[in-house]
Amino acid sequence: MSAGFELDVDTQRWRRHLDTMVEATPGIVPVIKGNGYGLGRDLLAAESTRLGLGSIAVGTYNEVPEALAAFDGDVMVLTPWRPFFDHVVLDDRVIHTMGRVADIEELAAQAPGARIILEGETSMARHGLDRHELAAAVAALGDLRVEGFAIHLPLGPAGRAGGNFTEAQSWAAALEASQVDTTTLYVSHLTPAELAALRTHRPHLDVRPRIGTSLWLGDLGALSVRATVLDAHLVARGEHIGYRQRPMPRDGTLLIISGGTSHGVGLEAPKASSGAVQRGKLLAKGGLEAAGLSLSPFTVDGKQRWFAEPPHMQASMIFLPASATAPAVGDRVDVAVRFTTATFDAVNLR
Numbered sequence: 001m002s003a004g005f006e007l008d009v010d011t012q013r014w015r016r017h018l019d020t021m022v023e024a025t026p027g028i029v030p031v032i033k034g035n036g037y038g039l040g041r042d043l044l045a046a047e048s049t050r051l052g053l054g055s056i057a058v059g060t061y062n063e064v065p066e067a068l069a070a071f072d073g074d075v076m077v078l079t080p081w082r083p084f085f086d087h088v089v090l091d092d093r094v095i096h097t098m099g100r101v102a103d104i105e106e107l108a109a110q111a112p113g114a115r116i117i118l119e120g121e122t123s124m125a126r127h128g129l130d131r132h133e134l135a136a137a138v139a140a141l142g143d144l145r146v147e148g149f150a151i152h153l154p155l156g157p158a159g160r161a162g163g164n165f166t167e168a169q170s171w172a173a174a175l176e177a178s179q180v181d182t183t184t185l186y187v188s189h190l191t192p193a194e195l196a197a198l199r200t201h202r203p204h205l206d207v208r209p210r211i212g213t214s215l216w217l218g219d220l221g222a223l224s225v226r227a228t229v230l231d232a233h234l235v236a237r238g239e240h241i242g243y244r245q246r247p248m249p250r251d252g253t254l255l256i257i258s259g260g261t262s263h264g265v266g267l268e269a270p271k272a273s274s275g276a277v278q279r280g281k282l283l284a285k286g287g288l289e290a291a292g293l294s295l296s297p298f299t300v301d302g303k304q305r306w307f308a309e310p311p312h313m314q315a316s317m318i319f320l321p322a323s324a325t326a327p328a329v330g331d332r333v334d335v336a337v338r339f340t341t342a343t344f345d346a347v348n349l350r
Contacts, residue, residue: 039216149184
Protein backbone atom coordinates (compact mmCIF):
# COMPACT_ATOMS: atom_id res chain seq x y z
CA MET A 1 0.00 0.00 0.00
CA SER A 2 1.20 3.49 -0.81
CA ALA A 3 2.13 5.74 2.12
CA GLY A 4 3.61 8.69 0.33
CA PHE A 5 3.02 12.06 -1.19
CA GLU A 6 2.18 11.08 -4.75
CA LEU A 7 1.05 12.36 -8.10
CA ASP A 8 -1.44 10.22 -10.00
CA VAL A 9 -1.61 10.86 -13.72
CA ASP A 10 -4.59 9.90 -15.83
CA THR A 11 -2.23 8.91 -18.61
CA GLN A 12 -4.78 8.58 -21.38
CA ARG A 13 -6.28 12.00 -20.66
CA TRP A 14 -2.87 13.68 -20.16
CA ARG A 15 -1.49 12.27 -23.40
CA ARG A 16 -4.64 13.27 -25.24
CA HIS A 17 -3.95 16.88 -24.24
CA LEU A 18 -0.28 16.59 -25.25
CA ASP A 19 -1.13 15.08 -28.62
CA THR A 20 -3.76 17.72 -29.33
CA MET A 21 -1.51 20.60 -28.39
CA VAL A 22 1.49 19.35 -30.37
CA GLU A 23 -0.68 18.76 -33.41
CA ALA A 24 -2.10 22.29 -33.14
CA THR A 25 1.29 23.94 -32.54
CA PRO A 26 3.69 23.40 -35.44
CA GLY A 27 7.36 23.72 -34.54
CA ILE A 28 6.77 23.41 -30.80
CA VAL A 29 9.84 22.99 -28.60
CA PRO A 30 8.93 21.50 -25.20
CA VAL A 31 10.58 23.19 -22.24
CA ILE A 32 11.83 20.65 -19.68
CA LYS A 33 13.50 22.34 -16.75
CA GLY A 34 13.64 22.54 -12.96
CA ASN A 35 11.59 19.82 -11.31
CA GLY A 36 10.02 18.87 -14.64
CA TYR A 37 6.83 20.67 -13.63
CA GLY A 38 6.40 18.11 -10.85
CA LEU A 39 6.28 15.25 -13.34
CA GLY A 40 10.05 14.82 -13.59
CA ARG A 41 12.39 15.71 -16.42
CA ASP A 42 13.02 12.12 -17.54
CA LEU A 43 9.30 11.44 -17.95
CA LEU A 44 8.87 14.62 -20.00
CA ALA A 45 11.86 13.74 -22.17
CA ALA A 46 10.33 10.33 -22.83
CA GLU A 47 7.02 11.97 -23.74
CA SER A 48 8.84 14.32 -26.13
CA THR A 49 10.26 11.25 -27.86
CA ARG A 50 6.82 9.64 -28.02
CA LEU A 51 5.46 12.85 -29.54
CA GLY A 52 8.08 12.65 -32.29
CA LEU A 53 9.69 16.01 -31.50
CA GLY A 54 13.23 16.75 -32.61
CA SER A 55 14.35 19.18 -29.92
CA ILE A 56 13.73 20.12 -26.31
CA ALA A 57 14.80 23.09 -24.19
CA VAL A 58 16.31 22.76 -20.72
CA GLY A 59 16.92 25.50 -18.19
CA THR A 60 20.57 25.19 -17.25
CA TYR A 61 23.75 23.34 -18.18
CA ASN A 62 23.34 21.20 -15.07
CA GLU A 63 20.29 19.66 -16.73
CA VAL A 64 22.03 18.90 -20.04
CA PRO A 65 23.72 15.52 -19.31
CA GLU A 66 20.45 13.98 -18.12
CA ALA A 67 18.61 15.40 -21.13
CA LEU A 68 21.17 14.03 -23.58
CA ALA A 69 20.81 10.59 -21.98
CA ALA A 70 17.02 10.64 -22.00
CA PHE A 71 16.38 12.25 -25.38
CA ASP A 72 17.93 11.53 -28.77
CA GLY A 73 17.33 14.93 -30.39
CA ASP A 74 18.76 18.41 -29.89
CA VAL A 75 18.96 19.98 -26.44
CA MET A 76 18.65 23.75 -26.25
CA VAL A 77 19.92 25.54 -23.12
CA LEU A 78 17.79 28.51 -22.11
CA THR A 79 20.28 30.10 -19.71
CA PRO A 80 22.72 32.13 -21.77
CA TRP A 81 26.30 30.83 -21.98
CA ARG A 82 28.81 32.62 -19.82
CA PRO A 83 32.62 32.30 -19.96
CA PHE A 84 32.82 31.59 -16.22
CA PHE A 85 30.54 28.53 -16.37
CA ASP A 86 32.61 25.45 -15.54
CA HIS A 87 29.98 22.85 -16.37
CA VAL A 88 29.22 23.66 -20.01
CA VAL A 89 28.56 20.59 -22.12
CA LEU A 90 30.10 20.86 -25.59
CA ASP A 91 28.23 18.32 -27.67
CA ASP A 92 26.97 18.59 -31.22
CA ARG A 93 23.42 18.01 -29.98
CA VAL A 94 23.64 20.97 -27.57
CA ILE A 95 22.53 24.42 -28.71
CA HIS A 96 23.85 27.34 -26.66
CA THR A 97 22.03 30.63 -26.10
CA MET A 98 24.12 33.74 -26.59
CA GLY A 99 23.10 37.14 -25.26
CA ARG A 100 26.28 39.25 -25.12
CA VAL A 101 28.73 40.19 -27.88
CA ALA A 102 31.70 39.52 -25.63
CA ASP A 103 30.39 36.00 -24.91
CA ILE A 104 29.97 35.28 -28.61
CA GLU A 105 33.58 36.24 -29.22
CA GLU A 106 34.71 34.04 -26.33
CA LEU A 107 32.71 30.95 -27.33
CA ALA A 108 33.81 31.37 -30.96
CA ALA A 109 37.40 31.20 -29.73
CA GLN A 110 36.81 28.31 -27.32
CA ALA A 111 34.47 26.12 -29.38
CA PRO A 112 34.42 27.00 -33.09
CA GLY A 113 31.59 25.18 -34.82
CA ALA A 114 29.34 25.15 -31.75
CA ARG A 115 25.63 25.55 -32.43
CA ILE A 116 24.06 28.68 -31.01
CA ILE A 117 20.92 30.74 -30.79
CA LEU A 118 21.14 34.51 -30.51
CA GLU A 119 18.71 35.99 -28.01
CA GLY A 120 17.24 39.48 -28.11
CA GLU A 121 16.59 41.49 -24.98
CA THR A 122 12.84 41.98 -24.75
CA SER A 123 10.83 44.04 -22.26
CA MET A 124 11.50 41.21 -19.80
CA ALA A 125 14.91 42.91 -19.39
CA ARG A 126 16.45 39.61 -18.31
CA HIS A 127 18.96 38.44 -20.93
CA GLY A 128 19.79 39.21 -24.51
CA LEU A 129 21.26 41.50 -27.11
CA ASP A 130 19.98 44.97 -27.68
CA ARG A 131 18.74 45.24 -31.27
CA HIS A 132 21.49 47.81 -31.94
CA GLU A 133 24.06 45.12 -31.09
CA LEU A 134 22.98 42.65 -33.76
CA ALA A 135 25.59 43.81 -36.30
CA ALA A 136 28.36 43.47 -33.73
CA ALA A 137 27.03 40.03 -32.76
CA VAL A 138 27.18 38.86 -36.37
CA ALA A 139 30.71 40.19 -36.71
CA ALA A 140 31.77 38.20 -33.62
CA LEU A 141 30.36 34.84 -34.75
CA GLY A 142 33.46 33.35 -36.34
CA ASP A 143 32.71 29.68 -37.05
CA LEU A 144 29.77 29.42 -34.67
CA ARG A 145 26.64 27.99 -36.30
CA VAL A 146 23.51 30.09 -35.83
CA GLU A 147 20.45 27.86 -35.41
CA GLY A 148 17.98 30.62 -34.75
CA PHE A 149 17.04 33.80 -32.95
CA ALA A 150 15.08 33.78 -29.69
CA ILE A 151 12.90 36.23 -27.79
CA HIS A 152 11.61 35.55 -24.30
CA LEU A 153 8.50 37.64 -23.78
CA PRO A 154 6.73 38.55 -20.52
CA LEU A 155 3.42 37.13 -19.41
CA GLY A 156 0.23 39.02 -20.12
CA PRO A 157 -1.76 40.98 -17.52
CA ALA A 158 -3.60 37.83 -16.36
CA GLY A 159 -0.35 35.95 -15.80
CA ARG A 160 -0.81 33.96 -18.98
CA ALA A 161 0.52 34.13 -22.51
CA GLY A 162 -0.78 36.96 -24.61
CA GLY A 163 -0.49 40.67 -25.21
CA ASN A 164 2.94 40.36 -26.74
CA PHE A 165 2.19 40.43 -30.44
CA THR A 166 3.42 43.99 -31.02
CA GLU A 167 6.77 43.29 -29.37
CA ALA A 168 7.14 39.96 -31.16
CA GLN A 169 6.32 41.63 -34.46
CA SER A 170 8.90 44.34 -33.77
CA TRP A 171 11.63 41.79 -33.07
CA ALA A 172 10.65 39.76 -36.13
CA ALA A 173 11.09 42.89 -38.24
CA ALA A 174 14.45 43.60 -36.61
CA LEU A 175 15.60 40.05 -37.34
CA GLU A 176 14.59 40.24 -40.98
CA ALA A 177 16.33 43.60 -41.38
CA SER A 178 19.53 42.36 -39.72
CA GLN A 179 22.47 40.40 -41.09
CA VAL A 180 21.74 37.48 -38.75
CA ASP A 181 21.78 34.47 -41.04
CA THR A 182 18.69 32.62 -39.85
CA THR A 183 14.99 32.54 -40.59
CA THR A 184 14.09 30.63 -37.43
CA LEU A 185 12.53 32.67 -34.64
CA TYR A 186 11.97 31.00 -31.25
CA VAL A 187 9.28 32.70 -29.18
CA SER A 188 7.58 32.27 -25.82
CA HIS A 189 4.31 33.40 -24.26
CA LEU A 190 2.32 34.03 -27.41
CA THR A 191 -1.24 32.78 -27.73
CA PRO A 192 -2.14 30.46 -30.63
CA ALA A 193 -3.85 33.43 -32.32
CA GLU A 194 -0.73 35.59 -31.89
CA LEU A 195 1.44 32.80 -33.29
CA ALA A 196 -0.81 32.49 -36.30
CA ALA A 197 -0.81 36.25 -36.84
CA LEU A 198 2.97 36.45 -36.57
CA ARG A 199 3.34 33.68 -39.16
CA THR A 200 0.92 35.50 -41.44
CA HIS A 201 2.74 38.81 -41.09
CA ARG A 202 6.20 37.24 -41.41
CA PRO A 203 5.77 34.34 -43.84
CA HIS A 204 9.51 34.07 -44.47
CA LEU A 205 10.21 33.21 -40.84
CA ASP A 206 9.93 29.77 -39.26
CA VAL A 207 8.27 30.73 -35.96
CA ARG A 208 8.83 28.10 -33.28
CA PRO A 209 7.16 28.40 -29.84
CA ARG A 210 8.99 27.17 -26.74
CA ILE A 211 6.34 25.98 -24.31
CA GLY A 212 6.44 24.42 -20.85
CA THR A 213 3.56 25.07 -18.47
CA SER A 214 0.66 25.09 -20.91
CA LEU A 215 1.96 21.90 -22.51
CA TRP A 216 2.75 19.74 -19.50
CA LEU A 217 0.19 21.26 -17.10
CA GLY A 218 -2.39 22.31 -19.65
CA ASP A 219 -5.00 19.82 -18.40
CA LEU A 220 -4.80 19.82 -14.62
CA GLY A 221 -7.83 17.53 -14.50
CA ALA A 222 -5.51 14.72 -15.57
CA LEU A 223 -3.33 15.22 -12.49
CA SER A 224 -4.26 14.32 -8.92
CA VAL A 225 -2.06 14.82 -5.89
CA ARG A 226 -2.72 12.55 -2.92
CA ALA A 227 -1.20 12.29 0.53
CA THR A 228 -1.59 9.48 3.02
CA VAL A 229 -2.94 9.81 6.55
CA LEU A 230 -0.19 8.28 8.68
CA ASP A 231 -1.71 8.78 12.12
CA ALA A 232 -4.66 10.38 13.92
CA HIS A 233 -5.09 11.47 17.54
CA LEU A 234 -8.05 12.89 19.40
CA VAL A 235 -7.05 16.19 21.02
CA ALA A 236 -8.76 18.53 23.48
CA ARG A 237 -8.87 22.29 23.48
CA GLY A 238 -5.70 23.70 25.07
CA GLU A 239 -3.77 20.44 24.67
CA HIS A 240 -0.19 21.09 23.57
CA ILE A 241 1.20 19.26 20.53
CA GLY A 242 4.10 19.20 18.10
CA TYR A 243 7.67 20.49 18.04
CA ARG A 244 6.50 23.87 19.24
CA GLN A 245 3.96 22.56 21.77
CA ARG A 246 1.20 24.75 20.43
CA PRO A 247 -2.17 24.59 22.21
CA MET A 248 -5.07 23.22 20.18
CA PRO A 249 -7.77 25.83 19.52
CA ARG A 250 -10.68 23.40 19.99
CA ASP A 251 -11.52 19.77 20.51
CA GLY A 252 -10.86 17.72 17.42
CA THR A 253 -8.50 15.35 15.67
CA LEU A 254 -4.85 15.86 14.94
CA LEU A 255 -3.91 14.24 11.62
CA ILE A 256 -0.36 13.35 10.66
CA ILE A 257 -0.23 13.36 6.87
CA SER A 258 2.58 12.51 4.45
CA GLY A 259 4.00 15.57 2.68
CA GLY A 260 6.26 18.22 4.16
CA THR A 261 8.77 20.87 3.24
CA SER A 262 10.93 18.37 1.32
CA HIS A 263 7.93 17.81 -0.96
CA GLY A 264 7.30 21.53 -1.40
CA VAL A 265 4.46 21.70 1.12
CA GLY A 266 4.44 25.11 2.76
CA LEU A 267 6.45 26.66 -0.05
CA GLU A 268 4.60 29.35 -1.88
CA ALA A 269 5.90 31.72 -4.53
CA PRO A 270 5.10 35.44 -4.14
CA LYS A 271 1.82 36.33 -5.77
CA ALA A 272 1.30 39.10 -8.28
CA SER A 273 -1.86 40.79 -7.02
CA SER A 274 -3.65 42.41 -9.91
CA GLY A 275 -6.92 43.56 -8.36
CA ALA A 276 -8.48 45.00 -5.22
CA VAL A 277 -10.32 41.76 -4.39
CA GLN A 278 -7.17 39.67 -4.68
CA ARG A 279 -5.18 42.17 -2.64
CA GLY A 280 -7.91 42.06 0.01
CA LYS A 281 -7.73 38.27 0.20
CA LEU A 282 -3.96 38.39 0.54
CA LEU A 283 -4.26 40.99 3.29
CA ALA A 284 -6.77 38.85 5.19
CA LYS A 285 -4.62 35.76 4.76
CA GLY A 286 -1.58 37.68 5.94
CA GLY A 287 -3.48 38.73 9.03
CA LEU A 288 -4.33 35.14 9.88
CA GLU A 289 -0.74 34.09 9.33
CA ALA A 290 0.41 36.90 11.60
CA ALA A 291 -1.80 35.32 14.29
CA GLY A 292 0.09 32.04 13.89
CA LEU A 293 -2.42 30.27 11.65
CA SER A 294 -1.64 28.95 8.18
CA LEU A 295 -4.00 27.28 5.79
CA SER A 296 -2.63 23.96 4.61
CA PRO A 297 -2.93 22.57 1.05
CA PHE A 298 -4.66 19.42 2.38
CA THR A 299 -8.38 18.93 1.83
CA VAL A 300 -10.11 16.78 4.45
CA ASP A 301 -13.85 16.11 4.66
CA GLY A 302 -14.50 18.55 1.84
CA LYS A 303 -12.56 21.55 3.17
CA GLN A 304 -9.05 22.88 3.09
CA ARG A 305 -7.72 22.52 6.64
CA TRP A 306 -5.31 24.47 8.85
CA PHE A 307 -1.83 23.41 9.86
CA ALA A 308 -1.60 22.60 13.56
CA GLU A 309 1.98 23.83 13.30
CA PRO A 310 4.35 24.60 10.39
CA PRO A 311 4.96 21.56 8.15
CA HIS A 312 7.79 19.20 9.02
CA MET A 313 10.31 17.92 6.51
CA GLN A 314 8.32 14.89 5.33
CA ALA A 315 4.96 15.13 7.09
CA SER A 316 2.45 17.73 8.22
CA MET A 317 0.26 18.04 11.32
CA ILE A 318 -3.26 19.10 10.45
CA PHE A 319 -6.00 20.11 12.88
CA LEU A 320 -9.47 18.81 12.15
CA PRO A 321 -12.34 20.17 14.31
CA ALA A 322 -14.61 17.71 16.08
CA SER A 323 -17.48 18.64 13.76
CA ALA A 324 -15.64 17.14 10.78
CA THR A 325 -15.41 13.46 9.87
CA ALA A 326 -11.86 12.28 10.35
CA PRO A 327 -10.32 9.94 7.78
CA ALA A 328 -8.86 6.62 8.85
CA VAL A 329 -5.17 5.93 9.06
CA GLY A 330 -4.14 4.81 5.59
CA ASP A 331 -6.74 6.89 3.77
CA ARG A 332 -5.57 9.28 1.07
CA VAL A 333 -6.52 12.97 0.96
CA ASP A 334 -6.34 15.53 -1.82
CA VAL A 335 -3.60 18.13 -1.88
CA ALA A 336 -3.39 21.38 -3.84
CA VAL A 337 0.21 22.03 -4.90
CA ARG A 338 2.19 24.41 -6.99
CA PHE A 339 3.61 21.89 -9.46
CA THR A 340 6.77 23.87 -10.18
CA THR A 341 7.81 23.61 -6.52
CA ALA A 342 6.47 20.13 -5.71
CA THR A 343 8.52 16.95 -5.34
CA PHE A 344 6.62 13.69 -5.20
CA ASP A 345 7.57 10.35 -3.68
CA ALA A 346 6.11 8.74 -6.78
CA VAL A 347 4.54 9.75 -10.08
CA ASN A 348 2.00 7.08 -10.95
CA LEU A 349 0.93 6.72 -14.56
CA ARG A 350 -2.50 5.20 -14.29
